[in-house]
Amino acid sequence: MTRTFQIFKKELRDYFVSPIAYIVICIFLLITGWFFFSTFFIFNQANLRTFFTLLPLTFSFVIPAITMRLFAEELHSGSYEMLLTLPVRLSDIVLGKFLAGAAFAAIMLVPTLVYALSISFIGDLDWGPVAGGYIGAVLLGAAYSAVGVFASSLTKNQIVAFITGMVICFALTLFDKVVFFFPPQVVDVFTHIAAGYHFENISKGILDTRDVLYFASVIFAFLYGAHLVMQEKR
Amino acid sequence: MIHVDKLTKFYGSFCAVDQIDLDVSRGEITGLLGPNGAGKTTTLRMLTGYLVPTSGSIRIKDLSLGDEALAVKRLIGYLPESAPLYHNILVYDYLDYIARIRGLDGRQKIGRIHELVDICGLSGIMHKNIGELSKGLKQRVGLAHAMMGDPEILVLDEPTSGLDPNQIVEIRDIIRAFGREKTIILSTHILSEAEATCDRIVIIDKGRIVADGSTESLKQGAGGERTIHLTLLNADFDAANRALGALDGVSRVEQMDTPDSGELRLKIFAGGPDRLRERIYACVKQTDWVMVEFTQEAKSLEKIFRDLTREV
Secondary structure (H helix, E strand, C coil), X not given: CHHHHHHHHHHHHHHHHCHHHHHHHHHHHHHHHHHHHHHHHHHXXXXXXXXXXXXXXXXXXXXXXXXXXXXXXXXXXXXXXXXXXXXXXXXXXXXXXXXXXXXXXXXXXXXXXXXXXXXXXXXXXXXXXXXXXXXXXXXXXXXXXXXXXXXXXXXXXXXXXXXXXXXXXXXXXHHHHHCCCCCHHHHHHHHXXXXXXXXXXXXXXXXCHXXXXXXXXXXXXXHHHHHHHHHHCC | CEEEEEEXXXXXXXXXXXXXXXXXXXXXXXXXXXXXXXXXHHHHHHHCCCCCCCEEEEXXXXXXXXXXXXXXXXXEEEECCCCCCCCCCEHXXXXXXXXXXXXXXXXXXXXXXXXXXXXXXXXXXXXXXXXXXXXXXXXXXXXXXXXXCCCCEEEEECCCCCCCHHHHHHHHHHHHHHHCCCEEEEEECCHHHHHHHCCEEEEEECCEEEEEEEHHHHHHHCCCCEXXXXXEECCXXXXXXXXXXXXXXXXXXXXXXXXXCCCEEEXXXXXXXXXXXXXXXXXXXXXXXXXXXXXXXXXXXXXXXXXXXXXX
């Protein structure tokens, strides 16, 4: 556990000692802010619904950009060899790196609390869906970080890791929205494996164990995948 | 200390390491020597747990690397080739991180970092970014990384490659100092390097061990035939040939080009018993020849290496 924590701490600090973290956070805030406030006064409703509806799409390319370096950079520079020969388990490494990515995603959400606060001053904001939305956003960020860690473990090339991660995240986001022309049974299956669907449920303010379990499963599946890939590389 | 049994590694269908057996005892500095691509790095990577062997076993202090990887890794400090460190971190922060991962904390951690700063000569660069360091300094930080947990075994992959002569001597001194109490395995393809640092040399070629022994025994053992150079004054070749050729163990005496100075330069080929040089001396002593040069040509490590690893 201490080893996982040390790796987590190092990876998280790495984000903030390089400009990448600040650039990514700025881009994220610009995009979400623009899409949210450009329609906010047209709808004239005191809620964060537009923000949360667009979040899975924004996360789909922002989070892979954060996580792409986690394994790919170390594999490229060879420092992975030094890391793995320290007294750590492979699972410590995978978990530490994943937690750093997920924590970064959560940190990225903190400035957006300003949106909620400012709306609460000008209108009557219902905090239930907002709290649900943020819980969902943290879970979604964690799930996409796991995807990103998996994508990063596949290759030495960060760009390839980014694109792979983005494709998987977009697929998870859009599954339920692009399969309407399939037979109903198939649509049902696809809807339930889509992250977008489960995120919508939570962001309505309904915290259902099924949705939480879904995100936990996605995290576990992709981290296990990353573990297998790294194991196979030895 | 280290017991390697029939260690084999395949990359796809390519066999990088082929059934290597190796025993290393405590306090030995062992040099793995071989041409590029011989399997040195692969062997070291398996020893340190970075790669998993295709077959065969590694036991370190009676712990199996397969089953008790974590315990074994605690005993080993490893520095891969050209020290691939993180480049966006300060030297101090990096050593601090490694110390924490190795389970050191508080006073213990600070103490160990101070020791390593002295041993590896890092005092002036602790606040520098690793990415900005020269190759030699990086290598020293890498050594500090490897020695952090006070490991019983130090594994170094080409520790001096790409360094300038001064840096090589510095790194070599650090290794030698550390090797007085600890077991060290290092790989190199520089022969003088191995000769200067190692107690024992293992030559690997195409994934197999082709020679194993101390520098001395390798030099003498390989080939069998020795050559002795002898330069005499006041002597003529016929008489010398007769006298020396009759000695037990001398197979042949040859005259080398004679300069005008009147020296007689001989090359004595011998395959026989050890105390030959004493008898040659005694033989010369009985005459009125003057001995001006008398050396035994050691078969150089270069020659042994080329003989053993040449493409057939």
